[in-house]
Amino acid sequence: MRRNSPATIVQIERSGVSADGSADVLLKPLSYIWLEEIWERPGTGGLLEARGIRMNKEAASAYERWSGMRAYGMGDGRGRGQQLPIP
Numbered sequence: 847m848r849r850n851s852p853a854t855i856v857q858i859e860r861s862g863v864s865a866d867g868s869a870d871v872l873l874k875p876l877s878y879i880w881l882e883e884i885w886e887r888p889g890t891g892g893l894l895e896a897r898g899i900r901m902n903k904e905a906a907s908a909y910e911r912w913s914g915m916r917a918y919g920m921g922d923g924r925g926r927g928q929q930l931p932i933p
Contacts, residue, residue, distance in 0.1 A: 851881045852909050853898060878906040 847853075856873040863869045879898030887893045901909060 847881060847884050847894065847896070849881060849883070852901070852913075853879050853881050853896065854913075855879060875910075877901075878909050 854875050855877045857876050859872040859874050861871045878901045881896050881898045883897045885895055887895050
């Protein structure tokens, strides 16, 4: 991640952690931003925090098409473990 990279702000709709430590998480995209500043939160083992600027409607729509985010919002029928990573 670096400055001016696109990013997605998400809401966690549902989550569950398995005994093996893996997680099944359903995320809902809320808005899209351009990263402005990124830093590591101290004492978290590498957790990053960021500040960004909200994309305008045209840029958000183009990013949504480019990333395929619309398909993830409705589920793409692949099932758990087969979904592509969200960029």
